[in-house]
Amino acid sequence: MRKQSFSLAAVAAGAALALTACGGVQTTAGGGSDSGDYPTGAVNMPVGASAGGSSDLISRQISRGLSDELGGSFPVINKEGANGALAAAEVAKAKPDGSTISVQNASLFAITPLAVPENQVTEISDFDVVQGVSRDDYVLVASKGSGFDSIDSFADADGKVTYGTTGVGTGAQLACALTFKVNQTPAEAIPFDGGAPALTALLGNQVDTACLQVGEAIENIRSGKITPIVVFGPERVDFLPDVPTAQESGLDVEVAQYRFMTVPQGTPQDIQDAIADAMQATFETSEYQDFNEQNNLTPMEISGDEVVAQLDEDKQRYADLVEEYDIDLGDAG
Amino acid sequence: MDFSAFLDGFAVVSQPNNLLYCLIGVVIGMLIGVLPGLGPAATMAILLPIVYNASDPVSAIIMLAGIYYGAQYGGTITSVLLRIPGEASSVVTVFDGFAMAKQGKAGTALGIAAIGSFVGATISIIGLTLLGPLVADFALDFGPPEYAALALLGVLLVATIGNGHTVKALAAAAIGLLLATVGSDTFTSADRYTFGSLNLEDGIDFVVVAMGLFGVGEILYNLEERHGKAHVPAVIANIWPSRKELKQASPAIGRGSLIGFVLGVLPGGGAVMASLAAYAAEKRVAKKPERFGRGAIEGVAGPESANNAAATSSFIPLLTIGIPANASMAMLYAALLVVGVTPGPQLIDERPDLFWGVINSMYIGNLILLLLSIPLVGVFVKILRIRPAILAPITALITILGVYTIRNSVFDIFLMIIFGVIGYIMKKTGFEPGPMVLAFVLGSLIESSFRRSMLIFDGDATGFVTRPISGTILAFVVLVIAMPLIKKAFRRRTPSTDVTSESSTREDSLR
Numbered sequence: 001m002r003k004q005s006f007s008l009a010a011v012a013a014g015a016a017l018a019l020t021a022c023g024g025v026q027t028t029a030g031g032g033s034d035s036g037d038y039p040t041g042a043v044n045m046p047v048g049a050s051a052g053g054s055s056d057l058i059s060r061q062i063s064r065g066l067s068d069e070l071g072g073s074f075p076v077i078n079k080e081g082a083n084g085a086l087a088a089a090e091v092a093k094a095k096p097d098g099s100t101i102s103v104q105n106a107s108l109f110a111i112t113p114l115a116v117p118e119n120q121v122t123e124i125s126d127f128d129v130v131q132g133v134s135r136d137d138y139v140l141v142a143s144k145g146s147g148f149d150s151i152d153s154f155a156d157a158d159g160k161v162t163y164g165t166t167g168v169g170t171g172a173q174l175a176c177a178l179t180f181k182v183n184q185t186p187a188e189a190i191p192f193d194g195g196a197p198a199l200t201a202l203l204g205n206q207v208d209t210a211c212l213q214v215g216e217a218i219e220n221i222r223s224g225k226i227t228p229i230v231v232f233g234p235e236r237v238d239f240l241p242d243v244p245t246a247q248e249s250g251l252d253v254e255v256a257q258y259r260f261m262t263v264p265q266g267t268p269q270d271i272q273d274a275i276a277d278a279m280q281a282t283f284e285t286s287e288y289q290d291f292n293e294q295n296n297l298t299p300m301e302i303s304g305d306e307v308v309a310q311l312d313e314d315k316q317r318y319a320d321l322v323e324e325y326d327i328d329l330g331d332a333g
Numbered sequence: 334m335d336f337s338a339f340l341d342g343f344a345v346v347s348q349p350n351n352l353l354y355c356l357i358g359v360v361i362g363m364l365i366g367v368l369p370g371l372g373p374a375a376t377m378a379i380l381l382p383i384v385y386n387a388s389d390p391v392s393a394i395i396m397l398a399g400i401y402y403g404a405q406y407g408g409t410i411t412s413v414l415l416r417i418p419g420e421a422s423s424v425v426t427v428f429d430g431f432a433m434a435k436q437g438k439a440g441t442a443l444g445i446a447a448i449g450s451f452v453g454a455t456i457s458i459i460g461l462t463l464l465g466p467l468v469a470d471f472a473l474d475f476g477p478p479e480y481a482a483l484a485l486l487g488v489l490l491v492a493t494i495g496n497g498h499t500v501k502a503l504a505a506a507a508i509g510l511l512l513a514t515v516g517s518d519t520f521t522s523a524d525r526y527t528f529g530s531l532n533l534e535d536g537i538d539f540v541v542v543a544m545g546l547f548g549v550g551e552i553l554y555n556l557e558e559r560h561g562k563a564h565v566p567a568v569i570a571n572i573w574p575s576r577k578e579l580k581q582a583s584p585a586i587g588r589g590s591l592i593g594f595v596l597g598v599l600p601g602g603g604a605v606m607a608s609l610a611a612y613a614a615e616k617r618v619a620k621k622p623e624r625f626g627r628g629a630i631e632g633v634a635g636p637e638s639a640n641n642a643a644a645t646s647s648f649i650p651l652l653t654i655g656i657p658a659n660a661s662m663a664m665l666y667a668a669l670l671v672v673g674v675t676p677g678p679q680l681i682d683e684r685p686d687l688f689w690g691v692i693n694s695m696y697i698g699n700l701i702l703l704l705l706s707i708p709l710v711g712v713f714v715k716i717l718r719i720r721p722a723i724l725a726p727i728t729a730l731i732t733i734l735g736v737y738t739i740r741n742s743v744f745d746i747f748l749m750i751i752f753g754v755i756g757y758i759m760k761k762t763g764f765e766p767g768p769m770v771l772a773f774v775l776g777s778l779i780e781s782s783f784r785r786s787m788l789i790f791d792g793d794a795t796g797f798v799t800r801p802i803s804g805t806i807l808a809f810v811v812l813v814i815a816m817p818l819i820k821k822a823f824r825r826r827t828p829s830t831d832v833t834s835e836s837s838t839r840e841d842s843l844r
Contacts, residue, residue, distance in 0.1 A: 046741075050374070050660055050740075051374045051375055051377070051378035051660060051663075051664060052374060052378065052657070052660050052661075052663030052664045052666070052667055053663065056378065057667050060378070060381065064382065076378075077741050078375070078378075078740060078741070079740050079741050079742065080535065080740055081531065081532070081534055081535045081740065082517065082531050082534035082535060085531055085534070086531050086532070086534070086535075089531060115522045116517075116522050117524065119529070120531065120534070159791075160791060162788070162789055167519065168518075168519060168520060168521065168522045169522055188788055188789075188791065189788075190477075190785055190788050190789060191519060191520055191785075192785070193519060193781070196600065196656050196657050196658075196663070197600065199656060200472075200473065200600055200650070200656050201476060201477070203473050203654060203656075204472075204473030204474055204475070204476055205473075206476030206477060206789065207789065218675065219655045219675045219676065219677030219678070219679070220654070220655060220677060220678070222677070222679075223677060223678040223679055225654075225678065287385070290673075291671075294670045294671065294673060294675075295670060329522075330521050330522045330523070
């Protein structure tokens with residue numbers, strides 16, 4: 001009997017260990033200074049979001065590409081928390097030897113600082129930006145029940161217009177808040193925990209409007225269950241060619257979410273180049289291009305330096321706008 | 334409903350490779366369900382690349398769906414045998430399931446849970462097949478005010494469960510509600526009880542609290558209890574529920590399935606509410622409510638049927654309106670995107686093979702799970718024969734690995750150990766962790782829904798009463814509170830009421 005108990009216990013423990021190993025928990029150091037050899041071990045890719053969101057999916061797609069181009073494995077590790085600040089802190093602290101790399105979001109550096117206390121602000125200067133990835137546009141949509149179909153129709157609103165957002169300190173909140181302020185429409189922000197609950201509330205006419213990412217809203221836009229009003233990118237979105245930009249509708253509002261590859265500051269240039277080259281090769285594959293298409297992502301495959309310049313410009317612009325229109329992102333009720 | 338498309342769906346599933354993928358999916362699901370922490374969503378993320386490589390993407394989707402509902406079966410096993418609920422919806426299973434295991438009836442508990450899960454899931458799939466789009470519209474009528482009212486009802490039900498002192502249960506629930514406030518305020522991003530730590534910024538994860546209070550607390554308690562004593566292996570009298578037990582449990586399975594199907598459609602909190610409501614309902618209708626918490630078979634059958642029914646009906650919002658109800662559904666959403674399908678209202682017309690293929694695979698998958706469970710119950714109950722000196726470290730290992738896999742955080746492991754110590758102290762002093770954990774889960778739902786409602790109402794709280802659904806729920810809340818008082822008033826008027834029955838009624842009403 002005792003023997004059997006032991007073997008059972010061993011099997012249980014073994015299974016537990018094996019399963020955890022599948023969870024992408026690999027701590028092997030990678031890197032090495034000779035880029036020809038990069039990577040020498042597993043390269044961790046922490047992502048500041050839970051499994052299933054667009055940040056996670058993009059990280060996984062890039063991970064596949066890097067693995068195909070460079071060999072070796074690039075496990076994606078979900079470390080959600082504080083809009084991605086938790087994962088960012090881990091990357092900033094990691095050894096700058098290429099063993100930790102991470103795809104990060106622009107909103108963490110350009111928008112979140114407007115909403116959180118000073119000591120929680122993540123600075124882009126803690127990282128080297130290797131390569132731009134893609135842009136994820138926001139769209140303002142109205143529920144069927146609200147009757148709104150354009151920016152001008154907000155003039156007929158009686159009482160406050162309610163708008164759902166995907167959370168405090170997100171681009172969706174900033175885009176919506178700016179739109180209504182600039183248009184001088186009395187409005188109230190209703191924060192939800194992410195895009196899906198905000199969309200649910202919009203479909204159920206619980207809120208009049210919402211700012212969402214295009215990928216979240218597009219299927220219900222196509223089936224006519226919600227009405228798109230404007231997109232917030234610099235130009236129209238390929239996936240919604242008939243929807244004007246906010247600029248075209250006469251509002252000086254431009255907000256975009258984009259993602260880029262970062263490494264801890266001080267990572268050797270040859271490793272950064274190896275990653276950038278492998279990413280560019282990945283961008284050329286049809287599998288990656290299909291992925292962008294399916295997820296309604298617009299390629300933004302610019303260099304790391306261009307990303308940093310764009311981030312600095314956006315951060316300043318958002319801060320100025322928020323000040324000019326007296327918007328407090330950290331106070332939605 | 335297009336009946337021929339429905340039948341074609343069975344043709345899709347019965348292809349040998351699809352059956353194989355379905356089998357693989359449910360087996361993986363069941364295994365990861367046993368390990369708390371590594372949830373179905375994370376597993377689906379790891380296996381997502383299979384969708385790219387599979388010869389037929391529909392098979393891969395069938396497999397991923399199988400992982401999700403297979404995990405619901407596995408989760409019961411740790412709740413019953415080790416007192417570790419892996420997810421919020423199996424917390425209530427612990428009460429009677431673990432009590433039954435201690436009485437040597439672990440096999441019965443697991444057996445009835447497997448049967449209940451099968452029936453619950455199957456009823457729910459039939460509901461999904463016939464009423465899918467209709468029920469989806471019902472889910473949309475649930476706005477923030479309805480969620481606030483529902484969560485309030487939930488907190489009220491929390492007070493009725495458990496078997497200890499009511500005041501102690503309420504105190505534990507109050508602490509649970511307070512714990513839910515930890516983290517960045519989701520409306521103003523102001524920090525609450527985070528002590529400057531980014532690790533607490535998003536609040537405390539449910540699994541950390543539940544595994545600490547239940548699992549680790551139990552380990553610590555057992556170490557003390559059994560020290561020096563010779564280990565007497567639990568007698569495993571019967572592996573399978575008897576005819577009498579089946580008869581006793583079947584109404585509970587029926588009620589649980591219906592409750593689970595209806596509440597499971599609601600994204601966010603549906604599954605927890607379903608298992609909680611099913612447990613409370615069983616306790617209400619029981620002739621001897623005091624049996625609950627001491628190994629009542631209905632206390633396992635009801636909630637287990639409910640949470641499986643809820644897991645199945647959470648497919649409805651995804652497949653009919655394109656809204657993922659939870660993280661696992663979000664992964665399935667991602668998988669469907671890879672196939673080139675955006676889940677939404679058109680899915681059923683554009684890709685009937687996929688829609689019905691996936692739904693019909695669940696009939697088969699659940700049958701496989703039931704058939705797998707029968708021999709496995711016999712294997713799993715043997716775990717109870719392992720000496721505590723060996724079992725305790727293994728349980729500790731499972732909880733630590735489980736917590737770590739949620740978000741790869743060592744901080745969470747230490748936090749869980751702290752909760753373990755709290756759980757140990759609670760057990761020593763007669764407080765029950767159940768109400769605390771459930772109130773913790775409902776706390777954030779009640780707070781955010783209430784504040785969201787007040788923003789929508791522009792500060793006018795009468796909206797809660799005038800909206801039909803939230804008004805009805807609130808009326809029910811009032812009824813639940815008033816019922817025992819009214820009953821008592823009636824008893825008072827009857828002169829024959831003697832003192833003993835009077836005091837026992839009071840005790841019942843407090844529960």
